[in-house]
Amino acid sequence: MAFYLEKDFFEDTDLFNMVQKVMSGELTLRWYEAKTEHLRVTPQNATRGLTYEDCNLGSYGYDRLPELIRNNYSMAPRGSELWGKLPDLGYTVNRKSEVWSENVAALYEEAKTRRWAPAVDVPWEDLTKTPPPEAVEAAMAQLCTFLQECAAVTMGISSHWIYSINQEFLELKSYLCAQILDQARHVEAFRKRVLVGGQGLKRASVTAEQALKEILSAETYTESSVAGNLMLGSFLLGLYCHLAAVAPSRTDLRLFRLVMQDAARLVAYGSGNVRYYLKHQSHQVGGLHDYLDTAEHCLLGLIGSPECLEPLLILSGGGTSQEQVQNGSRHISRFLRKTVSEYLERCEHAGLAGRTQRSRLPQYLQQLGI
Amino acid sequence: MAYLSTIDFFDDKNFLDRWRRNLKGELDLSWMHAKTEKLAATPENPRRGLTFRDLDKGTYGFTDLPEFERHNRSFAPRGAELPEGLPDLQPAVSQKGEVWAYNTEGYYEEAMTRQWNATLDVPWHDLAKTELPDEISRAYSQLLTFLTEVEMIATDVPAEWMGKLNNNFTEVKNFMATQVMDEARHAEVFRKRALTTGYGLMKASPQNEMSLKQIRDADSFAEMSLSLHLLGEGFVLTLFRFSEYISPTEADKKMFRLVMQDEARHVGYGVQHLKWVMRHFPEKREIIHKHLDEAENMVFGGGYALEVTEPFIILAGKGLKKENIEQGTKITAMFQLKQMEEYFERLDKCGLGERRKMSKLHNAMELTRASLQEAGVIR
Numbered sequence: 001m002a003f004y005l006e007k008d009f010f011e012d013t014d015l016f017n018m019v020q021k022v023m024s025g026e027l028t029l030r031w032y033e034a035k036t037e038h039l040r041v042t043p044q045n046a047t048r049g050l051t052y053e054d055c056n057l058g059s060y061g062y063d064r065l066p067e068l069i070r071n072n073y074s075m076a077p078r079g080s081e082l083w084g085k086l087p088d089l090g091y092t093v094n095r096k097s098e099v100w101s102e103n104v105a106a107l108y109e110e111a112k113t114r115r116w117a118p119a120v121d122v123p124w125e126d127l128t129k130t131p132p133p134e135a136v137e138a139a140m141a142q143l144c145t146f147l148q149e150c151a152a153v154t155m156g157i158s159s160h161w162i163y164s165i166n167q168e169f170l171e172l173k174s175y176l177c178a179q180i181l182d183q184a185r186h187v188e189a190f191r192k193r194v195l196v197g198g199q200g201l202k203r204a205s206v207t208a209e210q211a212l213k214e215i216l217s218a219e220t221y222t223e224s225s226v227a228g229n230l231m232l233g234s235f236l237l238g239l240y241c242h243l244a245a246v247a248p249s250r251t252d253l254r255l256f257r258l259v260m261q262d263a264a265r266l267v268a269y270g271s272g273n274v275r276y277y278l279k280h281q282s283h284q285v286g287g288l289h290d291y292l293d294t295a296e297h298c299l300l301g302l303i304g305s306p307e308c309l310e311p312l313l314i315l316s317g318g319g320t321s322q323e324q325v326q327n328g329s330r331h332i333s334r335f336l337r338k339t340v341s342e343y344l345e346r347c348e349h350a351g352l353a354g355r356t357q358r359s360r361l362p363q364y365l366q367q368l369g370i
Numbered sequence: 371m372a373y374l375s376t377i378d379f380f381d382d383k384n385f386l387d388r389w390r391r392n393l394k395g396e397l398d399l400s401w402m403h404a405k406t407e408k409l410a411a412t413p414e415n416p417r418r419g420l421t422f423r424d425l426d427k428g429t430y431g432f433t434d435l436p437e438f439e440r441h442n443r444s445f446a447p448r449g450a451e452l453p454e455g456l457p458d459l460q461p462a463v464s465q466k467g468e469v470w471a472y473n474t475e476g477y478y479e480e481a482m483t484r485q486w487n488a489t490l491d492v493p494w495h496d497l498a499k500t501e502l503p504d505e506i507s508r509a510y511s512q513l514l515t516f517l518t519e520v521e522m523i524a525t526d527v528p529a530e531w532m533g534k535l536n537n538n539f540t541e542v543k544n545f546m547a548t549q550v551m552d553e554a555r556h557a558e559v560f561r562k563r564a565l566t567t568g569y570g571l572m573k574a575s576p577q578n579e580m581s582l583k584q585i586r587d588a589d590s591f592a593e594m595s596l597s598l599h600l601l602g603e604g605f606v607l608t609l610f611r612f613s614e615y616i617s618p619t620e621a622d623k624k625m626f627r628l629v630m631q632d633e634a635r636h637v638g639y640g641v642q643h644l645k646w647v648m649r650h651f652p653e654k655r656e657i658i659h660k661h662l663d664e665a666e667n668m669v670f671g672g673g674y675a676l677e678v679t680e681p682f683i684i685l686a687g688k689g690l691k692k693e694n695i696e697q698g699t700k701i702t703a704m705f706q707l708k709q710m711e712e713y714f715e716r717l718d719k720c721g722l723g724e725r726r727k728m729s730k731l732h733n734a735m736e737l738t739r740a741s742l743q744e745a746g747v748i749r
Contacts, residue, residue, distance in 0.1 A: 001664060003587035005580060009671040010730035019674050023703060023741075025695045027680050031512050034572040041565040042498040049489035052558070055565050075582065076574030077518040077561060084576035087583040109489055112555075117482040119419035128412060135402075142401050148447040155547065156533050162550075163530040167522050170557070177525060177554035180532070184547030185482070187540065188422070191447060195425050198410035203401040204446030206455035207385070210375035212445055213457040217373035300379035304389045310397050325395040333393065360380050368389060 034081045052105040052171050062105065062171055067280065069094040069166045078168050091166040093221050097280035101272030105171045107265050111178035114261055118189035122255050124196050131197070132248035135320045139311035140248065141199035144190040146208060146308045150236060151190065153212040154266065155183035157228040161221055175269065182262040189255060196251075203307055211301030218295070222277055226288060227295045229270025234346060235299055237263040238339035239312075246316050246331065271350045278351035285351065289358060292347070296361055299343070303336065333370045340365060376455070404451040422475035422541055432475065432541055437650075439464040439536045448538045462534035467650050468591050471643035475541045477635050481548035486628050488559035493621045497566050502618050505690045509681035510618060512572040514564035516678045519574060520606060521557040523582045524636075525550055527598055531591055545639060552632040559625055573677055581672035584664065592647065596658065597665040599640025604716060605669050607633045608709040609678075616685045616701065637716075644720040659728065666731040673709065700747045703738055707748075710735035 009015055022028065037059045043050040056062055060079035072078070073094075074086035093099060101107075131137060158176040165173055194201050215232055218224035240263055244256035278285055302308060309332070314320055316335070317328025340361045347355035356362065379385055388398075407429045413420045426433055430449040442448070443464070444456035463469055471477075502510065528546040535543055564571050585602055588594035610633055614626035647654055679702060684690060686705075687698025710731060717725045726732045742748045 001584070001587070001593065001661075002589055003584055004664065005584060005667055005671060007671070009667050009674070010734065015671075015674060018676070019679070022676065022679055022683070023699050025692065025699060027683065027695065028676055029680065031573040031677050031680065032508055034512070036570050036572060038569050039565070040498070040568040041562070043494050046495050049487070050492070050494035050562050050566070051489050055562060057565075060565060060570060074574065074579050075519050075522040076579070077515060077522070077557075077571055080515050080519075080571040081573045083573060085580070086574060086576050087579050089583065089586060112485075112487040112489060115485045115487075117419070117479075117485075119421050119479055119482065122420075124413060124420045125416065128410070138402050142404075145447060145450050149445040152445045152447075152537055155543075159529040159532040159547075159550070163526045170561070173525065174554040174558060177529070177550045180529060180547045181551040184544045187447070188482075188544055191540070192411070192420050192425065195409070195411040195427075195430060196420065198408060200406045200408045201404075201430065201447055201450040202406065203404040203451040203453060204444060204456055206453050207377060207379075209445050209456050210377055211379070213373055213459065214375045219372050294374075297379040298375065300385070301375060301377065304379065304385060306388065306392070306398055307401055309389065309392050310399060310401065313392060313397065320397070320399075322395055325397060329393045329395060364380065364386075367386060368393060370393075 036079060036081050051109050052174075053109075056105070065096050065168060067096050069096075069168045072166070072168055075167055078170055089167075091164055093161065093165040096169065097277050098221050099165055099169055099172050099225075099273065100276045101172075101269050102276060103268055103272045104175050107269055108171060108175040108178055111175070111182060111262075111265060116185070116258050118185060118192055121258065122189065122192075123251050124192070127196050127249055127251040130249065133319060135314060136248045136318065137197045138199050138202070139314035140252065141194045141197055142202035142307055142311040143243075143315065144194045145202045146205055146305070146311075147190045148187050149204060149208060149212060150232070150302070151183045151186035153216050154228060154232060154236070155180055155187065156216050157224055158183070160216070161224065165221070179266065179269070182265070186259055186262065189259065193252070193255060205305045205307035207301050208305040208308060211298035214295065214298050222273075222284075222288065223291050223295070225270055225273045226292065227298070229266050230274060230346060230350070231292070231295065231299055231343060232302070233263060233266035233270050234343035235302060235339060237267050238335065238342060242331075242335045243315065248315065248318075267346065271346050274347075274350035274352065282351075285353075288352060289355065292352070292355070293358070293360075296359055299361065300364060303339070336365060336368075336370055406449060406451050421479045423479075426475070435466050435538065437466050439466070439538050442538050443536065445537055448540055459537070461536040463539075463591050464536040466539070467647060469535060469539055469542045469643070470646050471542075471639050472646055473642055474545050474639065477639050478541055478545040478548060481545070481552065481632070481635055484631055485551070486555070488555050488562060491628060492559060492563070492625050494562070494566060497563070497619065497621045500619055500621075502567065503689070505684060506618055506688070507567045507569050508572070509684035511564050511567045511569040512677060512681040513613065513685065514560045514567075515572045516575055516578065516675070516681075517560040518557050518564065518571070519578060520582065520602075521553050521560065523585055524553040524598060524603065525557065527585055527588075527594060528553075531594060534591070549636055552636070556629050556632065559629065563622070563625060575675045575677035577675040578672040578677060581668045581675075584668045593661050595640055595643050596661055597668060599636050600644060600716065601662075601665045601669050601713065603633055603636045603640065604713050605673055605709050607637050608705065608712055612682075612686075612701075612705040612708070616682070618685070641716050641720060644722070648721040655722070658722070659725065662725065662729070666729060670731055670734065673706070700742075700745070703742050704747065707735060707738045707742060710738070
């Protein structure tokens with residue numbers, strides 16, 4: 001064990017005497033006059049319920065959070081009275097602008113209201129009644145194998161950081177929890193999609209996993225967020241949109257529409273986080289550009305992996321004949337152009353001015369003849 | 371940089387050439403012949419939908435998972451073909467017995483279908499109109515502050531461990547994901563309720579927090595699960611049940627019923643995990659007892675913190691007058707007794723009945739029982 005309590009409470013006569021006193025009716029009431037703000041929050045809009053935004057008041061609100069948290073390293077909720085010897089939990093992310101985004105409370109609320117369950121919200125039985133052609137089904141099985149690898153990473157990024165983030169950033173941590181659940185749901189949904197189709201899982205992708213491990217290994221929260229939420233999120237959002245458009249079955253259409261909603265939140269948070277970060281730490285823009293200069297090749301590693309690209313070509317064209325694959329290729333060229341340009345636009349809007357000129361992605365597309 | 375891909379995709383000519391060939395229509399399609407099992411899963415019960423249990427087949431299933439995962443250390447989903455060159459994610463836990471529990475997949479599916487929303491599922495509008503007596507409001511706000519504190523630890527800890535588990539333990543990782551969200555929702559609902567009392571949050575509890583730090587700093591998944599799922603959440607489950615009983619309004623009762631559902635699942639996982647360990651690794655019995663010695667110290671210290679005991683007495687007795695406090699202490703002692711009894715009953719079910727003879731917590735339980743008998747509260 002890494003941590004032992006300072007006392008064996010079973011042998012602590014002070015505690016024993018105190019408990020006896022209290023249980024005989026002599027309360028200390030040492031908490032009764034807590035030095036905290038008395039206020040009452042109410043739902044601003046009854047149909048929307050009581051949101052975190054409604055609770056954004058006085059010393060309890062997130063607007064009053066300082067940029068640097070210096071006084072609370074414990075699990076005490078923000079706004080409560082801190083006294084006595086509270087533990088230091090070893091948080092390493094204590095700066096608001098590193099993690100915050102103006103939309104974080106809204107995204108958390110949205111994630112809860114738009115929850116879905118793959119077991120019951122996807123019409124799996126349709127797939128068994130009207131299965132897609134074998135080659136198309138095999139392509140879907142390969143793509144969903146690949147998508148599980150991606151979802152494992154988007155889930156891993158949030159779960160890796162939550163533990164290190166100061167508890168004062170409650171709404172942000174709550175949102176990350178929702179993101180973990182969203183991504184676990186994607187792992188589940190894609191696994192179920194493959195195994196219903198009859199083809200079984202296909203091949204894991206070495207190139208994609210190399211890229212994914214690099215993204216997951218980002219050293220700071222900001223780098224992790226820009227690579228995992230903004231860059232990887234943009235790719236996944238674009239891909240889900242595309243797959244919904246070319247879905248070979250009603251089951252797939254529904255599935256990709258549902259995962260798209262969740263991925264849109266990932267991107268919205270990632271963009272908002274970078275925007276907030278650069279608004280408050282504008283001198284860091286160069287560092288973030290430098291990081292992306294190195295990390296953007298991961299996007300190629302994902303899209304260009306044969307385990308992603310080849311099934312995507314088949315699904316987009318509707319089969320494996322020469323004509324179908326070429327038709328698929330036209331679709332994919334459009335998808336690549338759109339995905340890269342949307343990602344770069346998001347970077348620019350978030351404050352990474354000049355990213356479009358600096359990024360090697362457009363030039364790479366040109367090399368591909370796109 | 372902590373890790374760089376073994377390939378620089380911008381500069382890898384082979385990668386670019388293959389991509390070009392693909393776009394021209396030249397496909398390799400070797401993945402189509404992946405050496406994996408072909409099978410089709412179907413929902414056993416259409417009303418329940420397609421569950422993880424329906425997927426428990428062949429190489430994709432969890433029943434036949436080997437005890438030691440020796441092959442997959444990557445992001446690859448269980449059952450996929452694993453080509454050479456996949457990265458090693460250095461998972462800290464690759465042994466099934468360290469994490470597995472009977473019915474993990476069932477707990478996961480239940481969690482997914484019983485997700486609720488703290489923003490909408492508690493009648494906040496009614497609560498906003500409810501005026502509680504001053505001493506009840508203060509006591510309730512203090513209890514809610516304590517509960518918010520507790521829930522925070524239960525959010526961080528499973529999240530931290532998820533990343534350390536081998537990717538083949540899909541159902542466990544997914545269950546942990548639901549727990550993370552459940553606990554975030556609990557922290558949210560207790561905070562929101564405290565802020566609707568008109569008193570806001572009250573005092574943090576150093577004694578409780580110091581105790582809970584032990585869960586956060588657990589060295590192994592097994593230690594963490596015993597401390598968190600079995601002990602910590604077991605005690606909190608009883609606390610929720612009694613909190614529902616002493617709640618000042620119907621809306622509050624509803625809130626506690628909702629959190630109780632979630633908490634029962636987490637405790638269920640802890641119990642079923644310990645059962646699994648006891649059945650498959652009886653040699654771990656001594657290690658478990660050693661860990662329980664310290665974990666029981668943790669719940670004893672945290673559970674007797676005055677920031678929870680005193681408000682509980684006031685809420686249970688419905689006031690601060692002498693007769694209220696008298697009534698409140700009786701109910702509180704009953705509650706504390708129940709917490710301990712339920713814990714030992716859970717251990718009995720896991721095959722650790724001998725714990726009663728060696729546990730200091732068991733002595734504390736017997737003392738509490740004797741004092742209640744002496745006061746004529748119980749027989």
